Amino acid sequence: MIQIATSWLLLLPVMFGIGWLASRWDLRLENRMDERERMRQQRSTFKGLSLLLNEQPDQAIETLVKIAQLDPETIELHFSLGNLFRRRGETERAIRVHQHLANRDDLKPRDRDHAAYELGRDFLRAGLLDRAEASLIRVGQGKFAAPAKESLLEMYQIERDWKKAIIAATELETLQGKSHHTEIAQFYCELSQEALLAKDLNGAEHSIQQALHAVPNHTRALILQGDYLMAIGEPAQAIEAWGVVASSHPAYMHLIADRWMLAHAAIGKAEVGLDRLCELLKTQASGELLDLVHKQTVQIRGMQAANAMLSEVMQHSPSLSALSKLAETRLALEEGNGNPEREQELKSILHLLRQRTTSLARYTCGNCGFRARRFYWQCPGCNNWEAYSPRRSEGVAPSGPSM
Known part of the structure; x- marks a missing residue:
């Protein structure tokens, strides 16, 4: 039988205790090193943020890259x-x-969705639209589902892929719980306009009905409905559709005044059509409608009638545009009357008025202040739909970009 010395038995607990103390010491050293590393990373992070706040982005990026490399x-x-x-x-x-x-x-799935969303935004910024779409579609149904769908909707509008834009906007309504009917109606109007240009009358009619379903009595859809009815040879019905615009959205009548008169001429009622436009001038005289009514009045009723119409407008809705048209009309009436001094006077007045009116801002976006000389359904500045007022501005131009 093996005999074990009592001294060895006494040494066993001592050796175990020394081993335990050594392991604890190693653990404390490791924790200290980890703590030092964390402190170093925190200091580097704070340094990077400080550089960003001090508008030194290059040095900040270099510092943050080092942190990311040290700790993946x-x-x-x-x-x-x-x-x-x-x-x-x-x-x-x-x-x-x-x-x-x-x-x-x-x-984690949430972080993977986040990465796919950010990558899609990167590709969108770089103009790689097909890769952006592929990345954004990978985003699941979590926190980044709605932002990804918004980015897809933005991209489809850039590509003018209105069918995909309609799908994205419809899905976004479900995700956000808010209406995108205005955008959807405009997307259908874009499809209708493309179909009319391509002589696809069935496609145009379908898209117009879908737009009116999304937003009943939608202004642009009614305008396009009149265009469709004119294309199929139904001017009386076109007048009926545009009559809704004249009653409910009279500020937009300048967009269709010429076509309105063509439809009335087609059924032999040009005078009736002109009378309706003249009636609208009582509330809509400060825009392009006045120019169009003046042109039609000269063609149908003559210069004297145009002069009388403008004099009446100056009584109830005075504006520089109306005054310019009045000077132009009176100059035309004065020519050939043998009064060169009067002609020269009117020419000088007209020249000054035209200089002033042509420098005025025309249409202004209510969202971003972007100004343009023509009317847009979608603002070229902020891409918002129906942000433009249909009325031209006069006076001091508001601040904001213009074109």
Whole structure:
């Protein structure tokens, strides 16, 4: 039988205690090193944020990249870094960061959706629309589903793919719980307009009905309905459709005044059509409608009638545009009367008025203030639909870009 010395038995607990103390010491050293590393990363992060706040983005990016390289698990930092690259216009670097995240298999579904969304935004910023669509479609039904769908809707409008835009807007209504009927009606109007240009009358009629279903008595849809009825040889019905615009949305009548008169001429009622437009001038005289009514009045009733009409407008709705047209009309009446001094006087007045009226802002977006000389259903500045007032502005032009 093996005999074990009592001293060895006493040494066993001592050796076990020394081993335990050594392991605890190693653990404390490791924790201290981890703490030092965390402190170093925090200091580097704060340094990067400080550089950003001090408008030193290049040095900030360099610092944040080093942190991301040292700790690949800093997912939020990767997202922040990618977004920073995109805001600076460095889309290639942003794509690399977000693509790296999107391809990681160890990410949670929410982070993977986030990466796919950010990558789609990168591709959209870079103009790679097909790759942007593929990435945004990968986003699931979580927090980033609605933002991804909004980006898809933005992209489809850039591509003028109105059918996909309608689908995206409809899905977005479900996700957000708010109406996108105005945009959907406008998308159908775009399809209708394309169909009319292509002589696809059945397609045009279908899209118009869908637009009116989305927004009953929608102004643009009614205008296009009149265009469709004129295209199939039904001017009386076209007048009926445009009559709804004249009654419910008279500020938009300048968009169809010429076609309104053509439809009335086609049924032999040009005078009736002109009378209705003249009646509208009592409330709509400060826009293009006045120019169109003046032209039609000269053609149908003569210069004297145009002069009388403008004199009446100046009584109830005085404006520089009306005054300019009145000077133009009186100059035409004066020519050939043997009074060169009067002609020269009217020419000088007309020249000054035209200089003033042509420099005025025409239509102004109520959302971003973008100004333009023609009317747009979708603002070229902010891309919002139906943001333009149908009335031309006069006086001091408001602040904002123009074209």
